[in-house]
Amino acid sequence: MTAMVSPTDPSSRPLALWGWDDSFRQLFEDEALPGDEPGRIVRADLRACAVALERGEVHVPVGRHLLSSGSSQPTTGDWVVVRDGEIASVLDRRTAVVRASADPGKGAQVLAANVEFVLVAEPLGERWRPRRLERLLVVAWQSAAIPIVVLTKADRCDDIEAALSLARAVAPGASVYAVSPLYGDGTEELAKALAPGTTAVIIGRSGAGKSTLANALSGGKAGLDTGAVRDDNKGRHTTVTRELVILANGALLIDTPGVRAIGLIDSTEAIGDAFSDLEALAPNCRFGDCAHESEPGCAVQEAISAGELDGERLASYRRLQREQERLEAREDPRLRAAKAAEWRRFSKEIRRLPKH
Ligand SMILES: Nc1nc2c(ncn2[C@@H]2O[C@H](COP(=O)(O)OP(=O)(O)OP(=O)(O)O)[C@@H](O)[C@H]2O)c(=O)[nH]1
Ligand SMILES: [Mg+2]
Ligand SMILES: [Zn+2]
Missing domain, CATH: 2.30.30.140 (SH3 type barrels.)
Incomplete structure (x- = not known):
């Protein structure tokens, strides 16, 4: 037949x-x-x-x-x-992975659309720093898709369990995998997280092994170019287009060119998602508007003193928030004025409500 x-x-x-x-x-x-x-x-x-x-x-x-x-x-x-x-x-679009366009006048650039998962790829090795994941995780949370951390080149790491727990500490709410796409290790387990018919996008810096992983997950069928990249991230970018490929298990994956710096856009809520561990502490601070600096009764500072929260993580949180505030301040003044007028109307209405 x-x-x-x-x-x-x-x-x-x-x-x-x-x-x-x-x-x-x-x-x-x-x-x-x-x-x-x-x-x-x-x-x-x-x-x-x-x-x-x-x-x-x-x-x-x-x-x-x-x-x-x-x-x-x-x-x-x-x-x-x-x-x-x-x-x-x-x-x-159901979801969209967005970054601030390299050209400041241009607003947002949509890197990928209609994805269920955002794979944040970060290569292991001696100079690996989990902190690097934080910004990409904000971008992932903002997309409305589910973030998944993928530590690549696990063969270059002596203590994978330690790497996994460091990554988990900066990625609350996301699952974390370690893979060696070049040798196929760990890729089957990751593939199980990607259901047939769903789409994922993989983001991360050049040389992270994104295309090597996409090839491995496609059972060698995707045929994407991979290349040696200098470890200082100054090498050429091998992948130059964003391409959707079909994986061996029936899931779909968008491979992307490496990003060096990725600018945030409209990310206030996504920063909250990416730092949900920290934001969960804030309601326990004595003051509602606590800046978590030197206020008495600050639950965030207490967690840092108790060794439950890394002080560097609070610093990253502040840095990303400041960047977001600067971005908002740069916004079109007419749009900003309109938002402010709306806010004034809104607060007047609140004042008119009977007080109990
Ligand atoms: N040791 C080791 N090297 C790997 C592994 N996976 C990929 N590589 C190597 O890392 C280099 C970069 O791999 P690519 O897959 O081209 O990286 P990429 O993230 O797609 O890079 P761009 O396309 O430039 O963004 C290549 O030389 C790969 O052979 C791995 O599991 N272990
Ligand atoms: Mg590539
Ligand atoms: Zn506080």
């Missing part, structure tokens, strides 16, 4: 392999015109994208109206409507 694709069985259709489901189908049908096709972006370039359609992968130009649309420009992982041979629109 020859294999047949039955049009009534959605699971046998190629698009299902790319994570297509009923809720995206609904979004598509809400705006589709006759002849439109749904597709998922597997690789995004400036003016054209590789798009997986029901009939296979095609190269499709981005509709002109979307070219200058900033963060709603199509990105890898997006579900799109293809109309008359071009990308006509981007379906609402």
Whole structure:
């Protein structure tokens, strides 16, 4: 018997392999015109994208109206409507990994869309510092997807248990794995966390072993370029595009180019998520507006003195918060004025409420 694709069985259709489901189908049908096709972006370039359609992968130009649309420009992982041979629109994103664009006037850049998991890759080795994970974890929490820490190059580490517990201390709420993608160690266990049909994105600095891991998880089928990178992170970046690949277990993974510095955007809540251990202490401080500096009865300082919380972690928390505040201050003054006016209206209404 020859294999047949039955049009009534959605699971046998190629698009299902790319994570297509009923809720995206609904979004598509809400705006589709006759002849439109749904597709998922597997690789995004400036003016054209590789798009997986029901009939296979095609190269499709981005509709002109979307070219200058900033963060709603199509990105890898997006579900799109293809109309008359071009990308006509981007379906609402479920999650988005966002960073401040390198160009300060440009706002946000969406690194990946519609992912269920964000793998934060950090290579082990002598100069490994768990603190480096904190910023990427804020970006991961902000995406609305589930963060997973992946310590790579575990073969270069003598005490993996110690590395895992250091990483857990800076990643409350996230699971932590240690892998050696080059030798395949630990990759099966990580794959179990990535359910078939779900999508993950992997972020981390250049040379972390992201593409090597993506290749290993794909059973060698992804064929992504990997390369020797100088350990000081000054080498060339091997991966230059963001690419969605299918893994051996049916999950999907977006490989990304290494990032050196990643700017935060709208991350106040995400900082709270990434530092949930610290924020959980704050309600126990004597003063509601405690800055956790030298106030009496500060639960955070007490935890530091008791050796339960690393003082460096409080310093990172402050640094990221200050960065976020500076960003907000740089915001469009009209937007800021509008927000302030709204706040004044809101507080007036509160004052009008009867006091008990
Ligand atoms: N020792 C060791 N080296 C590894 C491992 N995984 C990857 N590497 C090496 O690390 C180097 C960088 O790997 P890549 O997979 O290209 O790293 P990347 O994170 O994709 O880098 P960019 O694409 O530049 O962001 C290569 O020389 C790999 O062979 C591992 O498990 N152990
Ligand atoms: Mg790479
Ligand atoms: Zn305090």
